[in-house]
Amino acid sequence: MPEGNAPFSPAEYERRIALTRVAMEKAGLDALFITDPSNQAWLTGYDGWSFYVHQGVLLRLDGEPMWWGRYMDSIGALRTCWMSADSIFGYADSYVQSTVRHPMQELAARMREMGLDVARIGVEMENYYYSAKAHEVLCAELPNAQISDATALVNWQRLVKSQEEIAFIRKAARISEKVIETAIDRAAPGVRKNELVADIFHAGISGVDDIWGDYPAIVPLTPSGLDATAAHLTWNGDPMKAGEATFFELSGCYRRYHAPLCRTVFLGTPPKEMLDAEKAQLEGIEAALNVAKAGNRTCDIANTFIAVLQKHGIYREGRCGYPIGLSYPPDWGERTASIRAEDETVLKPGMTFHFMPALWMDTWGLETTETILIKEEGPAETLCNVERKLFVKG
Amino acid sequence: MPEGNAPFSPAEYERRIALTRVAMEKAGLDALFITDPSNQAWLTGYDGWSFYVHQGVLLRLDGEPMWWGRYMDSIGALRTCWMSADSIFGYADSYVQSTVRHPMQELAARMREMGLDVARIGVEMENYYYSAKAHEVLCAELPNAQISDATALVNWQRLVKSQEEIAFIRKAARISEKVIETAIDRAAPGVRKNELVADIFHAGISGVDDIWGDYPAIVPLTPSGLDATAAHLTWNGDPMKAGEATFFELSGCYRRYHAPLCRTVFLGTPPKEMLDAEKAQLEGIEAALNVAKAGNRTCDIANTFIAVLQKHGIYREGRCGYPIGLSYPPDWGERTASIRAEDETVLKPGMTFHFMPALWMDTWGLETTETILIKEEGPAETLCNVERKLFVKG
Numbered sequence: 001m002p003e004g005n006a007p008f009s010p011a012e013y014e015r016r017i018a019l020t021r022v023a024m025e026k027a028g029l030d031a032l033f034i035t036d037p038s039n040q041a042w043l044t045g046y047d048g049w050s051f052y053v054h055q056g057v058l059l060r061l062d063g064e065p066m067w068w069g070r071y072m073d074s075i076g077a078l079r080t081c082w083m084s085a086d087s088i089f090g091y092a093d094s095y096v097q098s099t100v101r102h103p104m105q106e107l108a109a110r111m112r113e114m115g116l117d118v119a120r121i122g123v124e125m126e127n128y129y130y131s132a133k134a135h136e137v138l139c140a141e142l143p144n145a146q147i148s149d150a151t152a153l154v155n156w157q158r159l160v161k162s163q164e165e166i167a168f169i170r171k172a173a174r175i176s177e178k179v180i181e182t183a184i185d186r187a188a189p190g191v192r193k194n195e196l197v198a199d200i201f202h203a204g205i206s207g208v209d210d211i212w213g214d215y216p217a218i219v220p221l222t223p224s225g226l227d228a229t230a231a232h233l234t235w236n237g238d239p240m241k242a243g244e245a246t247f248f249e250l251s252g253c254y255r256r257y258h259a260p261l262c263r264t265v266f267l268g269t270p271p272k273e274m275l276d277a278e279k280a281q282l283e284g285i286e287a288a289l290n291v292a293k294a295g296n297r298t299c300d301i302a303n304t305f306i307a308v309l310q311k312h313g314i315y316r317e318g319r320c321g322y323p324i325g326l327s328y329p330p331d332w333g334e335r336t337a338s339i340r341a342e343d344e345t346v347l348k349p350g351m352t353f354h355f356m357p358a359l360w361m362d363t364w365g366l367e368t369t370e371t372i373l374i375k376e377e378g379p380a381e382t383l384c385n386v387e388r389k390l391f392v393k394g
Numbered sequence: 395m396p397e398g399n400a401p402f403s404p405a406e407y408e409r410r411i412a413l414t415r416v417a418m419e420k421a422g423l424d425a426l427f428i429t430d431p432s433n434q435a436w437l438t439g440y441d442g443w444s445f446y447v448h449q450g451v452l453l454r455l456d457g458e459p460m461w462w463g464r465y466m467d468s469i470g471a472l473r474t475c476w477m478s479a480d481s482i483f484g485y486a487d488s489y490v491q492s493t494v495r496h497p498m499q500e501l502a503a504r505m506r507e508m509g510l511d512v513a514r515i516g517v518e519m520e521n522y523y524y525s526a527k528a529h530e531v532l533c534a535e536l537p538n539a540q541i542s543d544a545t546a547l548v549n550w551q552r553l554v555k556s557q558e559e560i561a562f563i564r565k566a567a568r569i570s571e572k573v574i575e576t577a578i579d580r581a582a583p584g585v586r587k588n589e590l591v592a593d594i595f596h597a598g599i600s601g602v603d604d605i606w607g608d609y610p611a612i613v614p615l616t617p618s619g620l621d622a623t624a625a626h627l628t629w630n631g632d633p634m635k636a637g638e639a640t641f642f643e644l645s646g647c648y649r650r651y652h653a654p655l656c657r658t659v660f661l662g663t664p665p666k667e668m669l670d671a672e673k674a675q676l677e678g679i680e681a682a683l684n685v686a687k688a689g690n691r692t693c694d695i696a697n698t699f700i701a702v703l704q705k706h707g708i709y710r711e712g713r714c715g716y717p718i719g720l721s722y723p724p725d726w727g728e729r730t731a732s733i734r735a736e737d738e739t740v741l742k743p744g745m746t747f748h749f750m751p752a753l754w755m756d757t758w759g760l761e762t763t764e765t766i767l768i769k770e771e772g773p774a775e776t777l778c779n780v781e782r783k784l785f786v787k788g
Contacts (some may be wrong), residue, residue, distance in 0.1 A: 201595035
């Protein structure tokens with residue numbers, strides 16, 4: 001494989017493609033058309049904010065993967081992918097947001113030329129940026145192909161991280177520590193939330209030493225008071241108030257790799273029920289980290305945490321986490337395994353999760369989370385080093 | 395209509411819904427299921443970073459629109475939408491990223507209860523976050539409904555802005571001026587690109603006076619040198635170099651409304667061909683603004699610009715702009731009209747566009763753009779006030 005501007009070694013891309021091809025063969029596929037930007041980047045190195053138009057990677061059982069997208073973005077593909085120029089294809093601008101032409105017609109024409117008109121082709125029906133219309137057009141243009149749903153086929157190959165990837169996530173974790181510490185330091189009554197978020201962005205993008213900050217796949221979530229009973233509200237220009245909790249759901253990002261981290265700040269004296277919940281939450285996290293080890297299952301982590309909460313009289317349902325690593329907006333999760341009661345994924349060394357045992361109660365929210373790495377032996381390693389507690393500022 | 399936390403007046407939401415219902419009736423629809431986050435916010439005020447899971451707005455020909463999404467996000471909907479709690483619906487967390495259940499099954503069950511199982515229902519087949527799988531499940535669950543493609547039906551209603559919306563875009567424009575001026579001020583040989591982007595983020599989110607900064611739907615695009623020949627590369631940690639051009643494609647954002655603005659900085663002495671191109675570009679922009687008036691068409695803007703370029707020996711194809719306003723990632727365009735040769739949309743007062751006559755050449759890129767407002771009379775108004783030129787720093 002030729003070496004390009006892509007962030008990883010040729011051997012690392014070979015590893016990824018080999019894994020993917022094994023899964024393709026198992027699924028009975030001759031070709032895979034991938035639209036999830038994270039999957040595209042994972043296989044080819046492609047990196048650009050161009051996923052708002054149709055683009056993707058076509059992988060067959062041999063040869064280089066092919067990057068296909070808008071012509072102007074094919075220039076960016078030449079500059080970011082490891083493949084040769086022969087494997088980069090651009091379509092004309094007249095296909096962009098046209099009501100009379102669809103880019104998938106152009107892709108289908110190329111696929112017919114490659115002899116894929118009668119092939120078994122997997123597509124990501126439930127991944128981002130593959131629209132219902134794109135699927136309809138592709139199916140209509142390739143009536144003799146067997147087009148089937150290969151959602152998450154590539155995502156599952158990403159679950160166990162290589163050493164090269166773990167090194168990136170550790171760098172992201174350095175930035176995560178910095179942004180969380182910035183948020184905790186700056187939070188005070190009267191500080192406008194957008195000013196605080198501006199400082200968070202500045203800390204994250206400026207990075208730590210030579211670890212430059214990339215954009216996280218989710219913007220800073222920093223709700224206070226009743227807004228913190230909802231999970232995903234963004235900021236406004238209101239000043240922070242005494243007597244309120246604010247949770248910070250943040251992540252550093254290094255070359256598209258994430259290490260999410262959440263902490264909560266209370267300005268003033270927290271209510272007793274919140275301190276009680278903190279105690280239960282911390283005890284639950286500690287217990288859960290101890291079962292987050294190779295050979296156990298994702299559900300063991302969730303069930304252990306939930307059991308501790310129940311012992312303290314707190315009832316919580318829903319997911320407690322998800323795998324993380326390479327990602328693009330709108331989500332930094334990998335959308336495969338979940339840390340939840342019904343998920344029985346067996347934990348393996350090299351898996352990385354955002355363990356997310358947050359509590360959203362009727363009048364406040366308490367988020368204290370960790371990015372964890374499953375080890376060869378023993379409990380999971382927490383990749384960020386920030387004191388685990390509810391931060392109280394008087 | 396009850397008044398909630400939504401950013402606009404009840405009359406403004408009534409206007410939007412009335413426009414949409416006229417279009418629905420014309421399209422022969424009983425109901426519309428909308429997934430584009432911009433369209434959801436435009437109709438209901440909903441605002442949260444939750445579009446990475448399935449959610450949407452259901453609008454019938456009478457009654458309040460209904461917001462439907464993940465239960466934890468329904469709390470956020472109660473806090474951001476103008477509708478009553480009776481019109482907010484949440485689905486259980488066990489539907490989230492499940493391989494055995496799909497959220498659209500839950501939506502379909504609700505639609506059956508509402509008697510929509512035999513209705514004519516429009517869906518956004520080519521808008522963001524409506525996956526091929528979501529469409530497949532909805533069609534399977536409602537076999538007797540007539541489900542048809544209503545892509546961009548709502549987007550088109552957004553094309554002419556109300557006075558309330560224009561006021562928001564003017565506020566975003568104040569922030570756009572600040573971020574572009576920050577970028578131009580900070581650019582210098584040796585400055586690491588991520589440090590510069592950190593300052594851009596800080597300027598944009600801290601905002602201007604009481605105009606607090608929201609997150610733009612696209613991250614700062616700031617490529618230098620050969621990277622600027624590609625349109626959508628993001629930053630890294632490399633230092634800026636003398637002898638290179640860097641374009642800044644940025645937007646301020648106020649409560650999800652945008653006013654994109656681009657300027658280019660050359661560090662050192664620009665090559666003559668770039669200065670010649672600048673002259674042609676500025677002359678073309680001036681000529682194009684003069685034809686950007688009510689009664690003319692979008693193609694008139696593009697053709698006027700391209701004709702001036704051709705007079706100077708520069709051949710350019712592709713789009714020269716798109717409507718802007720309310721938006722969420724991954725795109726700040728509205729995806730309806732385009733400023734391009736084949737688009738004949740008639741310009742009306744109150745339309746706002748990012749007029750984007752950028753030049754991407756073999757060895758450099760030159761972006762000088764304006765957010766424009768079509769007026770009752772005369773040429774378009776440029777909403778940002780930053781000198782229009784190639785900025786040269788010695």
